[in-house]
Amino acid sequence: MAAFDPELIRGDFPILQKLIYLDNAATSLSPRQVVEAQNDAEYNYRANVGRGIHRLSRIATHQYLEAHETLKRFFGGENGTLAFTKNTTEAINTVSLGLRWNKTDRIVTTIQDHHSNLLPWYRLKNEGRVAEVDVVRGLSGVILPEDVEACITKDTRLVAIGHASNVFGTITEAEEIAKICKDYGVLLLLDGAQTAPHLPLNLEKLGCDFFCFSGHKMLGPMGTGGLWISPDVAEPDIPAPLFAGGGMVAQVDGTSFTRVEGHARFEAGTQNVIGAVGLAEAARYLMRLGMENVADHSADLARRMISGLSEIPGVHVYTPSGVPLIGTVSFTLEDVHPHEVAYLLDEAAGIMVRSGEHCCQPLMKGLRLAGGTVRASAYCYNSEDDIDMLTATVEEIAGMVK
Ligand code: PMP
CATH class of the missing domain: 3.90.1150.10 (Aspartate Aminotransferase, domain 1)
Structure with missing residues (x-):
């Protein structure tokens, strides 16, 4: 074009x-191209990935892995881990339910955040798994980095904030907030549901730890999205996967098992391969634009x-x-x-x-x-x-x- x-x-x-x-x-x-890519996968290489040796399985596995690489390239996050999820909500819940919280931990979010970036944290607080959720107030649509900083205490473990408001359409100064979080040794999760479709992103430069997005808001199929984890996140802060099962294990012995590394540890069971192929096509379409x-x-x-x-x-x-x-x-x-x-x-x-x-x-x-x-x-x-x-x-x- x-x-x-x-x-x-x-x-x-x-x-x-x-x-x-x-x-x-x-x-x-x-777009037509996304629907056609899915139809092509459906008609020509529908198969489980990472398991079979036959031709269809090999093609599907190649395309599925390629889809992860394409999305990482799209987000400027080649060195991180990108796991596919159903949507942003599942990605945020993977972090909220997967991090090993201390009862004294606090989380910062904002009043203008979407329920999907509030309820996962409120639930932790309501279940007594963290001490508090501190909410940045302000109704103008603009969240100031200094207001986020003012909410950070010595017990703050995570700042979880919308990268753009789905109500106001305003963009959060994420790079500035990432610097503040780094200074305080606090993890940063960006709800990227509204920015992934619109902004050129370089997540590694931006400096967030977790980035959550929905494929269906960026020209991709319904039921697609993902969680990107920065290469800078240390192993103790990598969330435990929500699900255990086929595809995410290296070894099973007796009743114990070891998990594989990378995105596969978050992707137990048969995955939405056709959706991933469509999402990758959507990312390529946007990159062409x-x-x-x-x-x-x-x-x-x-x-x-x-x-x-x-x-x-x-x-x-x-x-x-x-x-x-x-x-x-x-x-x-x-x-x-x-x-x-x-x-x-x-x-x-x-x-x-x-x-x-x-x-x-x-x-x-x-x-x-x-x-x-x-x-x-x-x-x-x-x-x-x-x-x-x-x-x-x-x-x-x-x-x-x-
Ligand atoms: N966060 C924001 C800012 C959103 O706009 C949305 C979708 N409206 C979500 C999270 C949830 O996205 P999904 O329904 O795809 O999980």
Whole structure:
């Protein structure tokens, strides 16, 4: 592909001929190439990996291992370990349930984090496995590194923080926070569900210890995601796998066993090989587009949304301006429930957006938004026309309730 051109990209997503898709923060669409790669695997080399000697098994094993390498390359994390999971939620839970906690340990997270990056830590606290979960407050959408630092105590073991907010679309200063964590000898987990699809990343340079992502939000298949572990994480801080079983053992003797090294120790049982092949194709597709281009395009569309929506009487935009953004904008329309706005956007113009609490109840309670927000989230295949149609239709809806 010569230049980044949303019009050309759109050709790979047949459903976009029929509707405007602006619910990418929930899940993205998959291009033809990803679906075809999965079909090819399904038809031509469906087999268990790492076990059989026959031809299909050898091809499937090669493709599956290659998928891990492709994702590591995509994230700039070649020297780390990347284990496939179903999604971000499973990746975060692998860390929360797999680390060997001391009862005095404390964890830092933020009020704007997704339930999937809150509940795994709250559960540890509720079960008495850690002493406390310290929550960085602040409802502006911007988490300041110094506010994270202020929550770190001598007992803090882990900072678990969203790399970008799925409500505001703001990007966290992760490199700065990583430096702070290193200074204090604290582990850093980044919930990368919202940044993996949009940002060019170099995880080794960034300096986090754990990075969790969802393949289905970055053009990959549903049911795919992963956990990346930095090569700097020492063995005592490598999580124990959630599952024991076939494929993750080196030796079984009597009732004892030794685990294999690397990603396989986290991948017991028959894996989603077809999904992994699709996810690798999605990563290759994004690399062809160029993640710098994707990031610029998403941020441009977010800014266009903010300026268009802000001008409509009765609209309140929650996404701040003048800060780095991923393409997601949250807003409300006075006197109209967010679900109603979302319903009308679909009915009137075939525009798909998300409405409600976005799995962020603590944030919504803090903002006193009982019905949550309307969230429009753009991606590489969205055009300026999509955004203008969103703005025009919201204006129409606002006019209807005047
Ligand atoms: N964290 C964030 C910031 C998210 O936006 C999401 C998905 N909305 C998740 C975690 C959970 O992702 P998944 O449902 O794929 O596990």
